Amino acid sequence: MPKTEIWPYIIAHIPPIFRGFLAISLLAMAMSTADSCLNACSVMVSHDIVGTIQNEEEIADDSQLKIAKRTTIVVGLFAMLLAFKCKDLFKLLRWALACSIPMTAAPFILAIYGFRGTSRTALIGMSTGILTIIAWNKWVDPATGMDGSFICMLANGLAMMASHYLFKQPKSAGWVGPDDTLKQIQQENARKKVERKEKIKNSWTNKKNALAKLIPRHSTMVHVGVYTTITGLLAYFTVCITNHSLYLILQLFISACCIGYPFLYDISKKIRDIPKWFVGLCWLALLAVYLPKNLIWH
Known part of the structure; x- marks a missing residue:
């Protein structure tokens, strides 16, 4: 049989009870990822975005819970409409990469390596990533068939670096050096490394004892x-x-x-x-x- 007909043949010839188990398993695998993403999205909206927009120092827990529930419903409905409209899973995956990697990956990686930029710097980089991926998908991808998420992520990072060094920045922005705790950890690791090398060197001065161990x-x-x-x-x-x-x-x-x-x-x-x-x-x-x-x- 052609490989495209194997899976429909299996589904058509297995007992109905196994078909039900299979459907339940596939739904469980899909929903275990979907509810995690919906939960993270609702928390970001209710805690991070709304909490930053409002002038109040702290939002009540009841209000955050209501916002999280409404966000889950709205985002879940839009996700269902998108899934019903586009039935190509690979195309949906490429859309997800095109939406997330060019916008969020570069600020996240720079933050991990100690870069603390302003909101303007981050918005310039994210806008550059969005415009780059739109231009790539419109002109470059049809001609080459190559996904440009990684290149657009690099454009995002370069735009953030350029805006950081070209525009005037506050003193708190820029590269953050290691704090005292990290310096102590680095010094302790360096000391242990030297001690380990010295111990190995001394243990092999008497080769017979070292081999006996x-x-x-x-x-x-x-x-x-x-x-x-x-x-x-x-x-x-x-x-x-x-x-x-x-x-x-x-x-x-x-x-x-x-x-x-x-x-x-x-x-x-x-x-x-x-x-x-x-x-x-x-x-x-x-x-x-x-x-x-x-x-x-x-």
């Missing part, structure tokens, strides 16, 4: 041996890698050493102790060379 637990060594055994046998019998039997023998030998490491350790204690630095060196070579090569090979 790398010895893993017996269970870890056994698990690695089981993993290498399974991957080696699967690669040999499933993919039929018959021309690399010597590598398989070497891998099985290493796997047997890892699985039998607890027994070898107990035997060596009765006969002759295996140097701890030698075990740590073998484990380091296993982690740094053998396991990555084994993963890439398979």
Whole structure:
């Protein structure tokens, strides 16, 4: 069947109860996103926009709740009308990107990196983003088919920077440097980094002691041996890698050493102790060379 007919065929031939479950699931996924966006929109209108416009210092909670409810109803109805009018989901997604990224992304990113501009600077940048995306969709997009949201976002940011440096700004506007708390965190991180480097450097002055500290637990060594055994046998019998039997023998030998490491350790204690630095060196070579090569090979 053509891929465009597979989904309608499934819907038409499954039992009605599963069709109902499927419809409920799709509605639940859609509404879980829709109600979050409606909630955020109503809070912004009732708390941020109306609170800034009114001269009163604080709006009563009852009034904010009423404004939020009315905003949810109005925005939800407009969203439903838009969804009924445009049934192309990809086109709706492009509209959403064209409305949000050119206007809001640049001020948001600049604010994160410490830029504090005035309302005039932000409005100039957002107006530039709106005009740029309208011009792009009218003249450039039909010729190239390329979405211009990112380029219009850059135009928004450049317009904000140009207006900030060309026009006179209050002393509070501009780039905000790190505060005392951030400076203390940076100094603490730098001190810890230096201490960590010094500790690593001092630990490797006596290489045998450093290698002895790398010895893993017996269970870890056994698990690695089981993993290498399974991957080696699967690669040999499933993919039929018959021309690399010597590598398989070497891998099985290493796997047997890892699985039998607890027994070898107990035997060596009765006969002759295996140097701890030698075990740590073998484990380091296993982690740094053998396991990555084994993963890439398979």
